[in-house]
Amino acid sequence: MLKRILFLIVGILAIGTVGFGVFAWRPSLAKVPQPTAASFSPALVRKGEVLASAGYCASCHTVRGGQPYAGGYAMATQFGTIYSTNITPDRKTGIGGWSEAAFERAMRQGVRRDGAHLFPAFPYDHFSKLTDSDVSALYAFMMTRAPVVADERNPTIPWPLNIRALQAGWKLLFFRPARFAPDATQSAEWNRGAYLAEGVSHCGACHTPRGSLGAEKRDQAYAGAAIDGWIAPSLGKTNSAPVPWSHDELVAYLSTGVSQYHGTAAGPMGAVSRSLSKLPPADVAAIATYFASRNGS
Ligand code: HEC
Ligand code: HEC
Structure with missing residues (x-):
């Protein structure tokens, strides 16, 4: 009897773990050839520059005295310190190999190119409201910056909170991705x-x-x-x-x-x-x- 109950519990836990794993899983999106600066219109890049100012991307993605957008900026949270990443188009340590689809998924769903979940210290819960054309403009702006080699710094968040897959649970509880819906009663x-x-x-x-x-x-x-x-x-x-x-x-x-x-x-x-x-x-x-x-x- 006891054996059966234990078996049942282990079974439920296993199914739960596998189920959560499937639920949390996101595909890795393949690296693409670097888009050339000429493939973006100057107007689109300029629009992206204004949006990057509106979103303070440089404030969070630059360390004091460091290269713009090369990441490493420390953000203290109640759980530990998270470091921003290198969002310059360096192919190895930045987002150089990212397709626009991978960039769009990161901005709107908080998922990295390799499929790992990002922490909400990165305000993707707000960026999910961006229009398609604004995401395209930000992509054009970032991909035309100077590439900088700068490795990622690991967060100091303790186990098990540092398990990125668990962020899928946080998203289930709190994240309501939605484009901006205008209020027709307002100007x-x-x-x-x-x-x-x-x-x-x-x-x-x-x-x-x-x-x-x-x-x-x-x-x-x-x-x-x-x-x-x-x-x-x-x-x-x-x-x-x-x-x-x-x-x-x-x-x-x-x-x-x-x-x-x-x-x-x-x-x-x-x-x-x-x-x-x-x-x-x-x-x-x-x-x-x-x-x-x-x-x-
Ligand atoms: C990175 C965090 C941060 C963001 C993002 C931010 N604020 Fe603030 N805001 C602050 C802090 C901190 C203060 C207090 C500054 C001070 O004491 O001088 C403040 C102060 C203000 C004040 C003055 C309020 C008062 O009564 O003194 C206004 C108005 C304001 N913010 C508007 C905005 C608006 C509008 C936005 C978005 C466009 C915004 N803030 C985005 C952190 C932020
Ligand atoms: C409040 C700080 C903050 C702001 C503002 C911010 N970011 Fe970030 N961003 C982060 C942090 C922190 C991470 C890493 C999160 C993690 O490791 O889970 C990140 C990650 C990213 C990623 C994923 C990159 C990778 O290699 O994983 C992209 C893309 C990104 N940010 C783009 C932007 C853009 C574009 C803007 C401006 C529109 C912006 N960010 C504004 C803090 C910020």
Whole structure:
């Protein structure tokens, strides 16, 4: 009897493990010949450059004083340190052999070219909202950067949390991949702002509180959160600034890092505003419209 029960338990565990393995498995996508710079239109590369600024790719993928986009930047999480990767088009240590399909899968689903799951310190949960043409533009921009040889640094996350396949479970619980869905009751400008804020500019990655497993709490969007020893304040009605964040103050702060009533953007927000300063003024105005409507100013 006991033997049978044990057999049953072992059987269930084995099926569970195999089942999870199948569920977590993603194919490795073959390396492709390096696309030449001439295969991308200059307009597409330029569009990708603006999007890379809107998504602060360089902030996270460059170490202080290091080569742009060569990775190795340390991100402390509650579980350990994760290092960003080399996203220059070096064929061996970067993304040089990646097809656009592999790049698109990484950006939208958080899966590496070799099929391994990426950690959500890389904000793919926001990048999943990107349009196809914006993903193409980012690919064109990255593939036309100077290739840099820089090996990946392994995360210091302890076993078993470092098992990348387990990220499939995290995704099942928290990841809801979806393209941006415009709100028909709002203006085109509001929707442009929402698209940038929710997607490539991932404002919620710092301004939305996270649960114990590190996922943003959807029902507390932009309610304010602690990040890298800083407080990213609420961007909604609960913002405690004595003077409300009007549209114009948001534009000034986001594009120059300074607001006459609210002072200077410091810490991680300083890097954000330096990056956003490279956006077309209409895009910054759109982000401001979105948040002015959220905070009711
Ligand atoms: C908040 C920090 C952060 C930002 C912003 C960020 N990344 Fe990353 N990215 C990471 C980290 C960390 C990893 C590695 C995750 C891992 O090892 O699981 C990563 C991995 C990647 C990968 C997978 C590469 C590989 O070799 O596995 C690609 C592609 C990528 N990022 C592209 C981008 C692009 C393009 C942007 C800008 C639109 C961007 N990232 C912005 C942190 C960031
Ligand atoms: C990398 C993390 C990070 C990201 C991404 C980020 N912020 Fe911030 N933000 C912060 C931090 C930290 C502060 C506090 C800065 C300070 O104390 O000077 C802040 C401050 C602000 C403030 C001032 C609030 C106040 O009451 O003082 C506004 C407004 C703001 N952010 C808007 C945005 C918007 C809009 C986006 C997206 C386009 C964004 N932030 C993306 C971290 C971030």
